[in-house]
Amino acid sequence: MIxxxxxxxxxxxxxxxxxxxxxxxIKSRVEKIIDTPYYNTEALADDTxxxxxxxxxxxxxxxxxxxxxxxxxxxxxxxDCEFCFCEDFPDETIIFLTxxxxxxxxxxx
Numbered sequence: 001m002i003x004x005x006x007x008x009x010x011x012x013x014x015x016x017x018x019x020x021x022x023x024x025x026i027k028s029r030v031e032k033i034i035d036t037p038y039y040n041t042e043a044l045a046d047d048t049x050x051x052x053x054x055x056x057x058x059x060x061x062x063x064x065x066x067x068x069x070x071x072x073x074x075x076x077x078x079x080d081c082e083f084c085f086c087e088d089f090p091d092e093t094i095i096f097l098t099x100x101x102x103x104x105x106x107x108x109x
Contacts, residue, residue, distance in 0.1 A: 005093050006093075022061060029059055029060075032059075041059045054081060055081025056069065058105070064101050065105070067096065068096075070085075071093075072090065
């Protein structure tokens with residue numbers, strides 16, 4: 001079993017504090033993602049109405065809340081990935097970009 005390392009972007013940490021009422025559920029979901037990042041997560045596609053999220057993945061916290069992240073081994077295969085910060089990290093790295101309500105998370109706010 002591959003052991004993944006987690007990196008947390010500033011926006012993710014800011015939003016984790018902002019949505020403190022869901023902090024426990026968010027942390028629990030993050031732990032599951034670190035253990036099995038491809039299980040029960042969704043690969044995001046290019047959407048011209050929003051940011052280009054190709055190379056990113058999302059995971060549900062509840063009906064409306066999402067975590068947006070990249071897995072370095074996967075996003076390296078997408079040269080158009082705008083949120084790939086993986087140059088200095090090994091393939092077994094997950095970078096948590098943001099967390100929040102559906103529309104805000106996908107707008108990377």
